[in-house]
């Protein structure tokens with residue numbers, strides 16, 4: 001094309017990776033996820049340096065009205081009978097929402113409102129997920145390959161992990177060879 005224009009970064013659908021290597025990368029390992037999986041003995045049996053998920057982000061401006069774009073790559077696996085998942089969070093600025101887009105692999109997006117009501121959406125290549133404000137979110141890999149999902153969220157949103165210190169209201173496990181969601185009784 002011979003008109004003045006620039007080439008933005010893209011996503012390679014087969015690998016679920018950004019095409020441009022200009023981003024920030026963060027790896028979350030098993031040892032970082034203390035208290036996240038309910039079977040503590042099974043969690044302790046996994047080497048602390050085992051990677052569970054990796055987030056790559058594009059460099060973008062920060063501030064009111066600006067957006068972050070990132071891809072989370074969540075490994076397949078389980079801690080005991082519970083599938084690998086991200087830590088999960090509310091946004092510090094609760095009113096700020098987010099969009100997830102499934103790129104590779106299969107799993108579930110766990111959503112939970114401030115009243116503690118949880119629900120699950122199936123995530124797979126091409127699925128689009130609107131996470132409203134005031135809604136905590138966590139990715140769960142129920143498949144046998146890496147689950148990759150692109151996320152777009154306001155740079156001012158921030159993360160609030162403390163509000164979920166007691167975990168989400170649903171856990172996703174494999175039982176009798178089937179994927180099952182179990183309600184958690186808190187308190």
Ligand SMILES: O=P(O)(O)OC[C@H]1O[C@](O)(CO)[C@@H](O)[C@@H]1O
Nearest residue numbers: 055070071072086087088089151
């Ligand atoms: O902050 P957590 O729960 O580890 O999850 C990381 C993912 O969440 C995000 O905040 C997007 O919601 C990104 O940083 C990344 O995709």
Ligand SMILES: [Fe+2]
Nearest residue numbers: 091098137153
């Ligand atoms: Fe988020």
